[in-house]
Amino acid sequence: MRIKAEDVEKLALMSRLELTEEEKAAYTESLNASLDYMHSLTKLVTDTVEPAVHVLPMVNVFREDRVEIGLDHKQALANAPEAEAGSFKVPRIV
Amino acid sequence: MSYQDKYEMVCGVETHVELATKTKIFCACTTEFGGEQNTHVCPVCLGLPGALPVLNREVVNLAIKAGLALNCEIAEFTKFDRKNYFYPDLSKNYQTSQYDLPICKNGRLEIEINGESKSIGITRAHMEEDAGKLVHSGESITTSDSSYVDYNRAGVPLLEIVSEPDMRTVDEVIAYLQELVQILDYAGVSDCKMEQGSVRFDVNVSLRPLGSRELGTRTEIKNLNSFAAVRRCLEYETERQAKVLNKGEKVIQETRTWDDSQGVTLSLRTKEEAHDYRYFPEADLVPLKIDPEWVERIRATLPELPAAKRERLKELGLSGYEAGVLTSSKAMADYFDRVMQNYADAKVVANWIMGDLSALLKANNRSFEDCPIKPYQLADMLKLIKKGDISGKIAKTVLEEIYTGGKDPAVIVKEKGLVQIRDQDALEKIIAEVLAQNPKSVADYQGGKEKAFGFLVGQVMKATQGKANPELVNKILKEKLQIAY
Ligand SMILES: [Zn+2]
Numbered sequence A: 001m002r003i004k005a006e007d008v009e010k011l012a013l014m015s016r017l018e019l020t021e022e023e024k025a026a027y028t029e030s031l032n033a034s035l036d037y038m039h040s041l042t043k044l045v046t047d048t049v050e051p052a053v054h055v056l057p058m059v060n061v062f063r064e065d066r067v068e069i070g071l072d073h074k075q076a077l078a079n080a081p082e083a084e085a086g087s088f089k090v091p092r093i094v
Numbered sequence B: 001m002s003y004q005d006k007y008e009m010v011c012g013v014e015t016h017v018e019l020a021t022k023t024k025i026f027c028a029c030t031t032e033f034g035g036e037q038n039t040h041v042c043p044v045c046l047g048l049p050g051a052l053p054v055l056n057r058e059v060v061n062l063a064i065k066a067g068l069a070l071n072c073e074i075a076e077f078t079k080f081d082r083k084n085y086f087y088p089d090l091s092k093n094y095q096t097s098q099y100d101l102p103i104c105k106n107g108r109l110e111i112e113i114n115g116e117s118k119s120i121g122i123t124r125a126h127m128e129e130d131a132g133k134l135v136h137s138g139e140s141i142t143t144s145d146s147s148y149v150d151y152n153r154a155g156v157p158l159l160e161i162v163s164e165p166d167m168r169t170v171d172e173v174i175a176y177l178q179e180l181v182q183i184l185d186y187a188g189v190s191d192c193k194m195e196q197g198s199v200r201f202d203v204n205v206s207l208r209p210l211g212s213r214e215l216g217t218r219t220e221i222k223n224l225n226s227f228a229a230v231r232r233c234l235e236y237e238t239e240r241q242a243k244v245l246n247k248g249e250k251v252i253q254e255t256r257t258w259d260d261s262q263g264v265t266l267s268l269r270t271k272e273e274a275h276d277y278r279y280f281p282e283a284d285l286v287p288l289k290i291d292p293e294w295v296e297r298i299r300a301t302l303p304e305l306p307a308a309k310r311e312r313l314k315e316l317g318l319s320g321y322e323a324g325v326l327t328s329s330k331a332m333a334d335y336f337d338r339v340m341q342n343y344a345d346a347k348v349v350a351n352w353i354m355g356d357l358s359a360l361l362k363a364n365n366r367s368f369e370d371c372p373i374k375p376y377q378l379a380d381m382l383k384l385i386k387k388g389d390i391s392g393k394i395a396k397t398v399l400e401e402i403y404t405g406g407k408d409p410a411v412i413v414k415e416k417g418l419v420q421i422r423d424q425d426a427l428e429k430i431i432a433e434v435l436a437q438n439p440k441s442v443a444d445y446q447g448g449k450e451k452a453f454g455f456l457v458g459q460v461m462k463a464t465q466g467k468a469n470p471e472l473v474n475k476i477l478k479e480k481l482q483i484a485y
Helices: A005-014 A021-043 A073-077 B057-069 B170-187 B227-246 B292-299 B306-315 B320-326 B330-342 B346-363 B375-387 B392-405 B409-415 B424-437 B439-446 B451-463 B470-482
Strands: A087-091 B007-018 B081-084 B094-097 B104-113 B116-129 B133-136 B146-150 B157-163 B199-209 B219-224 B254-259 B264-267
Touching: A005 A021, B007 B170, B007 B227, B057 B104, B057 B116, B057 B157, B057 B170, B057 B292, B094 B116, B104 B170, B116 B170, B170 B199, B170 B227, B170 B306, B170 B330, B199 B227, B219 B227, B227 B254, B227 B264, B306 B320, B306 B330, B320 B330, B320 B346, B330 B346, B330 B375, B346 B375, B346 B392, B375 B392, B375 B409, B392 B409, B424 B439, B424 B451, B424 B470, B439 B451, B439 B470, B451 B470
Parallel strands: B219 B254
Antiparallel strands: A087 B146, B007 B157, B007 B199, B081 B094, B104 B116, B116 B157, B133 B146, B199 B219, B254 B264
16 A cells, blocks of 8 residues: 555644645655655464554553542643633634 | 335345443453543553553443343354454454354344334344544545544444345335344443443344345445434435436445435445455454353353344233333333332333333433432332322322422422312312302303313412312302202
């Protein structure tokens, strides 16, 4: 599979990135290089290997259902680009 | 003309239900409803860089419980995935959900339609996190220059229950939803407070010509939060699709929104790409292995579910209708059972609960959840009726007294002097007086006017403030009236 310019355009849209024509060309090239590199994995025989869903050999890590105090109001909104009336303020959505 | 003359509806529903945990699914913030904006938040549910989620064990317990209540298979191995999309109510720009290995699948529930039973398939149920809440600066999202985000709800655990497209009429859809919510309520997996948005529905609906087996193009209407909204929305959307098809046009597959004030569905189409959620495994959470012992431990905690309860009530001699009303909420059904522990006459108990007690609660805007009359108090009152201490009519007064004052029925009857007069001598004396005061009615009765008898009974009851034993009054009156006056 080869990455084409349209694929990069779609990826940029999905990631909310604005790319120039030069950047699109550069990303097309570098993404293909990454894919080629990953492609070497297909040479391995994996018929007897269980598909992995996680890199760590761990299961069942839980918290108990106990309430703890989180951030206060001021801390919660500290990084908000805009805040008003105790809420995060965001520009027009649609 | 209705759509049903030419088309058959095909409908499936996705139900989002908030699970009844104290804390959020991946952090220790409280799930409490209300609260000042952005005060039930932490780095995890705000999606701050570097914060790590840890799964709440109770979420898994409740998901298993819901799955068992819905006759699902519980997965031995399950995991979380990221569902990627941009929307301001989503703090991380992805929702942690489950994709290809949901915790529950292949379930079903039974509904009853016109006395016939029908099975509705449950495709799957999976765990996920709720999003935050948006408040728009203007009238609606499309007319607002800005919106405000409150993340208190972000991370509240949800179970998304996906049905098969098995429903063919609006009534079937409503019956399915009612049964589903009832089961979740009984199982105790959610508080099912519809008015607080604890349960929300997305409906998928399409039409096909009568007799056709192929599926038509469907639309999805998201975020309906009451049975009434689902009904009105489906009634509108089926007619809308029928009009499109009748004109020879095609229904467009799309997501629509229900505008409750206008009573219409509106297209939510945007120029942008269709759904491309690019699901991938959530690397911040390790997978789950659920062994059979865990499932059995949860199964042992499952209470009696609505269908079983209805059957049991019918076996006690109640009608299908009575069993249906009594089990319509878990609180009412539990109340019935508790009264029955002290007064085991199902018909009598059902009559009082469905009749006078329900009316009393309704008049005071309360429910069986916070009924001021304790089940043992109702049972004690029924015992007083059975013993003949009070009449059914006086009992209504007693019931109101227990409701307002909280005292036990025996105390009320004694304090208010409501004990029924069953003393033959005392009643004979009162009746003699009533007859002496109403010579015309006596003459009327003896002259063949049956009606006069009822009047005389009424006078006796009036003279005793309703406390006379009715059978005794009838008997003495008849005897006395036969003696020529
Ligand atoms: Zn949190």
